[in-house]
Amino acid sequence: MSNPAKLSIGPCLFNWKPEVWRDFYFQIADEAAVDTVHLGEVVCSKRTPFFEKYIPEVAERLAAGGKEVVLSSLALVMSEKERDGVRSLAQDAGDFLVEANDYSAAAALAGKPHVIGPLVNVYNEGTLAYVARKGAIRVCLPPELPAATIAVMAAQKQAEIEVMAFGRLPLAISARCYHARSRNLHKDGCQYVCADDPDGMVVDTMEGKPFLAVNGTQTMSYHYLNLLGEVKDLASLGVGRFRLSPHACDMAAVARLFRDVLDSRIEAQEADLQLQDICRDAEFSNGYVHGQPGHQMLFGERLAGE
Amino acid sequence: MSAENVELVCPAGTPAALKAAVDAGADCVYVGFRDETNARNFPGLNFSRPELADGIAYAHERGTKVLVAINTFPRAGSPEIWHQAVDDAAKLKADAVILADVGLCDYASRKHPQLRLHLSVQASASSAEAIRFYHEAFGIQRAVLPRVLTVPEIAALCAQVPIEMEVFVFGGLCVMAEGRCSLSSYATGLSPNMNGVCSPASHVRYVEKGDKVVSQLGGFTINTFGSGESAGYPTLCKGRFEANGKLSYLFEEPTSLNTLSLLPDLIAAGVTAFKIEGRQRGRAYVGNVVSAFRRAVDAIRRGEAPPEIDLDNITEGNKQTAGAYERSWR
Numbered sequence: 001m002s003n004p005a006k007l008s009i010g011p012c013l014f015n016w017k018p019e020v021w022r023d024f025y026f027q028i029a030d031e032a033a034v035d036t037v038h039l040g041e042v043v044c045s046k047r048t049p050f051f052e053k054y055i056p057e058v059a060e061r062l063a064a065g066g067k068e069v070v071l072s073s074l075a076l077v078m079s080e081k082e083r084d085g086v087r088s089l090a091q092d093a094g095d096f097l098v099e100a101n102d103y104s105a106a107a108a109l110a111g112k113p114h115v116i117g118p119l120v121n122v123y124n125e126g127t128l129a130y131v132a133r134k135g136a137i138r139v140c141l142p143p144e145l146p147a148a149t150i151a152v153m154a155a156q157k158q159a160e161i162e163v164m165a166f167g168r169l170p171l172a173i174s175a176r177c178y179h180a181r182s183r184n185l186h187k188d189g190c191q192y193v194c195a196d197d198p199d200g201m202v203v204d205t206m207e208g209k210p211f212l213a214v215n216g217t218q219t220m221s222y223h224y225l226n227l228l229g230e231v232k233d234l235a236s237l238g239v240g241r242f243r244l245s246p247h248a249c250d251m252a253a254v255a256r257l258f259r260d261v262l263d264s265r266i267e268a269q270e271a272d273l274q275l276q277d278i279c280r281d282a283e284f285s286n287g288y289v290h291g292q293p294g295h296q297m298l299f300g301e302r303l304a305g306e
Numbered sequence: 307m308s309a310e311n312v313e314l315v316c317p318a319g320t321p322a323a324l325k326a327a328v329d330a331g332a333d334c335v336y337v338g339f340r341d342e343t344n345a346r347n348f349p350g351l352n353f354s355r356p357e358l359a360d361g362i363a364y365a366h367e368r369g370t371k372v373l374v375a376i377n378t379f380p381r382a383g384s385p386e387i388w389h390q391a392v393d394d395a396a397k398l399k400a401d402a403v404i405l406a407d408v409g410l411c412d413y414a415s416r417k418h419p420q421l422r423l424h425l426s427v428q429a430s431a432s433s434a435e436a437i438r439f440y441h442e443a444f445g446i447q448r449a450v451l452p453r454v455l456t457v458p459e460i461a462a463l464c465a466q467v468p469i470e471m472e473v474f475v476f477g478g479l480c481v482m483a484e485g486r487c488s489l490s491s492y493a494t495g496l497s498p499n500m501n502g503v504c505s506p507a508s509h510v511r512y513v514e515k516g517d518k519v520v521s522q523l524g525g526f527t528i529n530t531f532g533s534g535e536s537a538g539y540p541t542l543c544k545g546r547f548e549a550n551g552k553l554s555y556l557f558e559e560p561t562s563l564n565t566l567s568l569l570p571d572l573i574a575a576g577v578t579a580f581k582i583e584g585r586q587r588g589r590a591y592v593g594n595v596v597s598a599f600r601r602a603v604d605a606i607r608r609g610e611a612p613p614e615i616d617l618d619n620i621t622e623g624n625k626q627t628a629g630a631y632e633r634s635w636r
Contacts, residue, residue: 075486076430076432076454076483076486077432077433077435077436078432078433078454078455078459079459080462082433083433083434083435086433086435087435102430102432102433102436103408103429103431103436103439103440104433104435104436104439106439107435107436107438107439107443108435119486121379121406121407121408121429121485121486121499122408123379123380123381123382123407123499123500124379124380124381124382124383124385124407124409125382125383125385125409126380126385126407126408126409126410126412126413127379127407127408127409127412128409129409129412130408130409130412131408142488142499143488144488144491144492144497144499144500145382148382148383149381149382149383152382152383153382169488169492171487171488171489171492172482172483172486172487172488172489172543173482173483173486173487174454174481174482174483174557175454175455175483175630175635175636176481176557176558176630176635176636177636178549178556178557181556182549182550182552182554182556183550186634186636187636188633188636201549201550202549203547203548203549203556204547204548204549205526205527205528205547205548206520206527206529206530206546206547206548206553207520207527208548209526209527211493211526211547212489212492212547214549214556219482219489219557221492287495288491291495292495293491293492293493293494293495293524294488294491294492294493294495295492295493295524
């Protein structure tokens with residue numbers, strides 16, 4: 001039975017080689033069972049010049065593949081160049097939807113349909129009502145919210161609610177580059193060392209337990225979010241869309257698994273095993289949606305929002 | 307902005323600390339209610355309504371303003387606690403409320419059009435456009451800047467916004483953009499945005515392993531100390547971790563922000579208010595730090611260089627940093 005909930009591919013949060021980036025989205029355009037695909041640099045504006053020349057052809061290929069294209073804005077906007085980037089993104093997007101990842105972008109998009117990204121703090125119905133009045137048609141909620149909150153937000157029916165469902169969680173953003181710092185460099189002379197780690201640089205505790213992952217100025221979870229076991233329940237709470245965050249694994253296969261679980265073609269338990277096959281080294285977590293610490297993985301728990 | 311108009315904004319987690327700050331020369335004291343509506347929701351801290359009424363009376367009699375921080379993000383389905391906090395702050399004649407959530411800004415600006423609104427650092431408004439948005443949408447009159455900008459960037463920003471700018475000058479230092487960090491809840495389930503706590507004491511353990519003491523947060527080791535070393539508090543982003551084959555303070559060392567020597571530059575940049583972190587601190591700490599900064603600001607007002615003041619004995623781990631105000635920090 002087909003589920004009305006849609007799937008999106010989030011913006012690539014990592015610094016991939018430009019041709020790898022382009023070919024990844026070409027593959028998504030041609031093969032992935034998703035409705036929406038996000039393009040654009042969210043983490044570090046220094047990376048944009050390398051791949052932006054490919055955006056038009058990638059967007060065209062995605063549109064030809066029947067995908068809605070959304071252009072995502074930068075999360076932490078400070079410099080003149082970054083402010084110009086947000087302004088021109090909001091003004092020149094043409095027919096494309098734009099996703100705001102800070103309030104300067106949200107303000108620039110006010111009055112026309114747009115998306116609010118997971119790095120904007122929409123924690124409650126008051127803020128949701130405000131951004132919806134300003135033209136937000138879709139809001140991807142911050143990943144730390146529990147199902148009870150997601151349920152309240154979806155029940156407002158003021159904007160479509162999107163929830164992150166796969167990939168390392170964006171946990172923090174900083175002016176400081178930790179990838180550079182790990183090499184005794186500064187952000188200004190970073191040598192783009194974040195490109196060494198296409199899925200982020202794993203951060204272990206002193207006792208060797210993997211804990212976090214660094215992606216330039218962004219700090220992420222070590223664990224990959226995996227809501228295969230929760231997406232159907234969340235969809236029944238009114239969540240309209242699930243976001244899969246790009247990793248250097250077969251994302252078309254990941255998307256297929258989520259689609260098959262939503263459409264009841266496969267049980268979540270079986271899908272979990274297949275997901276582990278697709279990303280062999282990943283450890284998974286789903287704690288936040290259950291109201292628990294984000295790193296935890298709970299099996300067979302019902303969601304509190306129901 | 308001239309040094310004449312600069313305000314010193316000082317922390318008070320208890321009525322005793324409020325009096326200490328007022329007596330030491332604070333221009334403003336900032337406080338929170340004793341619940342999850344503020345970002346220092348620690349056991350034994352903060353103000354009941356009657357305590358705040360008394361504190362405001364004490365401060366106002368001495369010409370000091372009181373600002374109420376209501377700077378967490380209301381929980382969906384129960385915004386009433388946060389709305390009540392805004393209503394009560396207005397009723398008790400607080401000089402301003404410090405807010406982070408857009409929905410709460412919207413509520414406060416509509417329900418209390420006369421109430422002065424400040425934008426909390428937790429809103430992380432880092433550009434002129436973001437600050438103008440809060441000003442134009444809700445009438446925000448002052449923004450506390452996130453600790454991500456350099457002094458030249460702050461100067462450029464001050465010239466481009468029609469409202470007052472406040473910056474942190476001393477105390478604990480977030481290394482992530484404030485209000486945009488879920489590291490604490492990833493490890494413990496409790497976060498600054500939702501619960502008003504970071505790296506909460508309820509989830510801290512000190513475990514002896516051989517001749518070492520291991521500090522843990524939510525079961526994750528944050529640091530290890532040898533015998534003779536004092537075991538510091540395991541704030542997540544100030545821990546030692548291994549990455550790229552190297553053990554280091556990857557995010558930040560256990561440092562404390564100190565900008566005494568930068569005060570003239572910050573005034574020249576156009577900053578209106580200097581904020582001292584530390585509502586969780588005792589009255590002695592508050593009194594000492596406020597006195598030091600009072601002396602420094604007064605010296606600058608007289609056209610003198612800021613005095614050399616030794617604050618080493620009251621800073622965490624005795625290490626101090628100018629943080630993001632200097633570009634090399636990045």
